[in-house]
Amino acid sequence: MTRYYRVLSSIIVFTMMGIGSFVLSKSFAEDEQNRKGQPIKSREQQESKASNNDLAKFMRGKLDASSQILDGLCTEDFRKIISGASKLQELSAAESWRVSTDVMYRQHSAELRGAVKDLLNAASKKNLDGAALAWTRTTLSCIECHKWVRATLISKG
Ligand code: HEC
Structure with missing residues (x-):
């Protein structure tokens, strides 16, 4: 029974780590985007951006x-x-x-x-x-x- 709990708890720990690193990497990616500083632009602005x-x-x-x-x-x-x-x-x-x-x-x-x-x-x-x-x-x-x-x-x- 203790063995079962140990396996279960390690599964939980690994799952949490997985979710944690996923969330972290996503927020880093978002940060990266924010740092590039592309505010949301109107369609017109985007079009003029394309020609630029x-x-x-x-x-x-x-x-x-x-x-x-x-x-x-x-x-x-x-x-x-x-x-x-x-x-x-x-x-x-x-x-x-x-x-x-x-x-x-x-x-x-x-x-x-x-x-x-x-x-x-x-x-x-x-x-x-x-x-x-x-x-x-x-x-x-x-x-x-x-x-x-x-x-x-x-x-x-
Ligand atoms: C008759 C005018 C004119 C001449 C001559 C000219 N350019 Fe330009 N150049 C422009 C204009 C207009 C822009 C865009 C400016 C803007 O809107 O940011 C530009 C922008 C640039 C840019 C920046 C592009 C970017 O990444 O935004 C580079 C690099 C460049 N020119 C290189 C050159 C080089 C090298 C020469 C000479 C061999 C040259 N240009 C001659 C008009 C000229």
Whole structure:
């Protein structure tokens, strides 16, 4: 009889431990979600979030292409430079690039496209200095446009 109780009590203890760790892990998971701080949003907000995510993915693509270019410049690998610059050229010609029709925005876009074109030219002539110079113009145009976006588009909401 005591043996029976001992088995029973250990079953109960293990069950409690199981439930306990389940509850704990669930509350941790919820905590994790809360920490990510995603308040419940209206449908409209969620939709605009989706298009923001598309834009973010698109912009990340530019960043990937850019690091390939820098990689190529540092290792004097002109194929890498050309590959990254072509990607950047494609991306900057894409429809989703046109976040704003503002004159300044278009000018920043044109600046970037011009710099990327010079970068491609220099790289295809295996002109490292020319490519490096065009690259600094390219990155400056990234930064200038972002400065403009932050000051203008975002403050407008
Ligand atoms: C003509 C304007 C323009 C130019 C030039 C430009 N961007 Fe952007 N970029 C934007 C806009 C608009 C956003 C989105 C801003 C926002 O709403 O947060 C953005 C956002 C980004 C982001 C943030 C994405 C995220 O995770 O939220 C990255 C990274 C980025 N751009 C990379 C680049 C790089 C690299 C270049 C240059 C090769 C570049 N951009 C050139 C307009 C531009």
